[in-house]
Amino acid sequence: MYTHKKNILQLAALLRAHGIRRIVLCPGSRDIPLVQTFAHIPDFVCYPMTDERSAGFFAIGLALHDNTTVAVCCTSGSALLNLHPAISEAYYQQVPLVVISADRPAAWIGQMDGQTLPQPGVFGTLVKKSVNLPDIQTDEDEWFCNRLINEALLETCHHGKGPVHINVPVSEPFFQFPVTQLPDVRVISRYQGWNNQLADRLRQYTRRMVVAGQMNRRRTFTPEQYTTLYKHFAWIVENINNPTLPEQAITHIDQLLYSMDNSAQETMCPELLITYGGHIISKRLKKFLRQHPPMEHWHISADGNIVDLFGSLSTVIEIEPHAFWQQVVQLQNLPGSDYPQTWRAKVQNLDHAIFAYSQMKAIGEVIRRLPNPCTLHLANSSTVRYAQLFDLPTGVEVQSNRGVNGIEGSLSTAIGYASVSNQLNFILIGDLSFFYDMNALWNPNYRNNVRILLLNNEGGEIFHALPGLSLDEHTHHFVIGTHHASGKAWAEDRGFDYLCTHNDTELQTALDVFTQPNPTPHPLLLEVFTDKTRDTDLLKAYYHKLKQ
Numbered sequence: 001m002y003t004h005k006k007n008i009l010q011l012a013a014l015l016r017a018h019g020i021r022r023i024v025l026c027p028g029s030r031d032i033p034l035v036q037t038f039a040h041i042p043d044f045v046c047y048p049m050t051d052e053r054s055a056g057f058f059a060i061g062l063a064l065h066d067n068t069t070v071a072v073c074c075t076s077g078s079a080l081l082n083l084h085p086a087i088s089e090a091y092y093q094q095v096p097l098v099v100i101s102a103d104r105p106a107a108w109i110g111q112m113d114g115q116t117l118p119q120p121g122v123f124g125t126l127v128k129k130s131v132n133l134p135d136i137q138t139d140e141d142e143w144f145c146n147r148l149i150n151e152a153l154l155e156t157c158h159h160g161k162g163p164v165h166i167n168v169p170v171s172e173p174f175f176q177f178p179v180t181q182l183p184d185v186r187v188i189s190r191y192q193g194w195n196n197q198l199a200d201r202l203r204q205y206t207r208r209m210v211v212a213g214q215m216n217r218r219r220t221f222t223p224e225q226y227t228t229l230y231k232h233f234a235w236i237v238e239n240i241n242n243p244t245l246p247e248q249a250i251t252h253i254d255q256l257l258y259s260m261d262n263s264a265q266e267t268m269c270p271e272l273l274i275t276y277g278g279h280i281i282s283k284r285l286k287k288f289l290r291q292h293p294p295m296e297h298w299h300i301s302a303d304g305n306i307v308d309l310f311g312s313l314s315t316v317i318e319i320e321p322h323a324f325w326q327q328v329v330q331l332q333n334l335p336g337s338d339y340p341q342t343w344r345a346k347v348q349n350l351d352h353a354i355f356a357y358s359q360m361k362a363i364g365e366v367i368r369r370l371p372n373p374c375t376l377h378l379a380n381s382s383t384v385r386y387a388q389l390f391d392l393p394t395g396v397e398v399q400s401n402r403g404v405n406g407i408e409g410s411l412s413t414a415i416g417y418a419s420v421s422n423q424l425n426f427i428l429i430g431d432l433s434f435f436y437d438m439n440a441l442w443n444p445n446y447r448n449n450v451r452i453l454l455l456n457n458e459g460g461e462i463f464h465a466l467p468g469l470s471l472d473e474h475t476h477h478f479v480i481g482t483h484h485a486s487g488k489a490w491a492e493d494r495g496f497d498y499l500c501t502h503n504d505t506e507l508q509t510a511l512d513v514f515t516q517p518n519p520t521p522h523p524l525l526l527e528v529f530t531d532k533t534r535d536t537d538l539l540k541a542y543y544h545k546l547k548q
Helices: 006-017 032-039 052-066 084-093 139-155 196-202 223-232 253-258 262-267 283-291 321-329 339-348 359-369 382-387 410-419 431-436 461-465 473-479 488-493 504-514 532-546
Strands: 022-025 045-048 070-074 097-103 129-132 164-169 189-192 208-212 234-236 272-276 296-301 315-318 374-378 396-399 425-430 450-456 497-501 524-529
Touching: 006 032, 006 139, 006 164, 022 032, 022 052, 032 070, 032 097, 052 070, 052 084, 052 097, 084 097, 129 139, 139 164, 223 321, 223 339, 234 339, 253 283, 253 532, 262 283, 296 321, 359 382, 359 425, 359 450, 359 504, 359 532, 374 382, 374 410, 382 425, 396 410, 410 425, 410 431, 410 450, 425 431, 431 450, 488 497, 488 524, 497 504, 504 524
Parallel strands: 022 045, 022 070, 070 097, 097 164, 129 164, 189 315, 208 234, 208 272, 272 296, 296 315, 374 396, 374 425, 425 450, 450 524, 497 524
Antiparallel strands: none
């Protein structure tokens, strides 16, 4: 009855789940699996139309009469282009239309095969969303296909109505119809703001987890409100989240998850996951929540975009995160749970990160000695990751370029921030990131509130620590970025007072100057020289101890 093509089955099931009932079907061969499947679903009312140009406008008429979203399906090639006039009308009249086009596999586009042209994105700016579905072969393909369809269907009525385009590559053979039931599929919903239905769903769960991503500004909850939230939620933070009352939140999640075997992790998985903010750093947290998915995952964001980091997104709530939590903190009769306290107890039992002289030691000592208030800038790669090993003093704001996570531009961003800041700005940066962006100091727009900790172990030691990676001597030369440079001459030329260390005694002495709360006559650069192999060995030894 239905096609065996999994991407089409996902599409059919999600069209039905999102409440689409009317579909205009155009003839062809490549779209036969689509037409056959849609036509045999009792919930769909299907309309045959031979002329695609007329079919598009016919679909607009259906949508206008019912004030609902209508789909129109056609075969590949120029047949799709005949829908262009109707698409333009739907876009400017704000009519919710789903254009579904069959296509040949990408390998055959432009190879003189019949009825082929580049169909993905063919409508350009005249559709609100255009997606190209994968041919499902793996679980990841299925997740990706499901997410793309949900995104497209939700976009028909998001911030105004309009058309979307779903392109469906169909590989041979495709004249097989052995499936008798549509699959159970994940449906992503979107809410505009807070409502009582969300409150009722929240009360259904006791194992509630919050993962807070990067936030550039501190939230303005009172301590009492935070205490209430932390009581009911296992609230996981990293220092780029700029947490308030971090001692009550769940910190050091990367170390904690490393210390737990799979069965222990399984006992701690949440029923409800709520996320807000930007990127998170911990790869182990991502792996944990992907391998142990919650029953529901809500993502809170002001833009309402679909962000499915853990592969289990069920609900997007379009609201500023602080406004959302203001509603939650006022809820009555929220069931109590020992789930948050169980997480906190595990964190409290972790061994503190204590290192001999190394990059980690330098980062930890600087963070421990930071004056209050100040701003801490964390460059990407190992620097921002090592900083998560240590507790952040209250009153310190953290900045980091975690949008794309590249090593370029960290110094320039921090210098720009410090140029308009009235407090001390501490910049922690690795050697490759520093030398890549050394022209950040080639401008007059910085003052004596800048203090740079340059971690120099003559290359990118993070590659030494990647699990499963073993480089031969030849490849090592191209990957690690080995060098023998120093920041001394450049820093002094640019008006910095320069300090350097090669051992722990020198480090402690230099930090007395580097972290002093009083202004210094000139900006400071402290260069900490370490051995990359020793850095990596010390880090591995610490994590190995967590398993014991």
